[in-house]
Amino acid sequence: MSIEDLEPKKPKGHEVGADLSKLSVGELAELIETLKAEIARVDQTLAAKQSSKNAAESVFKR
Structure with missing residues (x-):
């Protein structure tokens, strides 16, 4: 058993x-600030995926 095993463990992050x-x-x-940053990150990923999806749809809708 090491000294690390005796120290209380902090939670890794907030769980919804x-x-x-x-x-x-x-x-x-x-x-709140962490969640706002995460929402912005998700929004950016969603926008990029939506853009890719729209581009693919425009190629196949002739």
């Missing part, structure tokens, strides 16, 4: 639907 009541005001604000 997890209990928010245990988070501090600062942690909640940080979570």
Whole structure:
């Protein structure tokens, strides 16, 4: 057994639907910023995929 096994483990991140009541005001604000950044990342990926899909559809709709 190593010393790392004795240290408490921090959660790896927020899980959707997890209990928010245990988070501090600062942690909640940080979570909001993290989620906003993730939403922006998902939006960018969605836009890129939609663009690819539209390009493919235009090729096959003659």
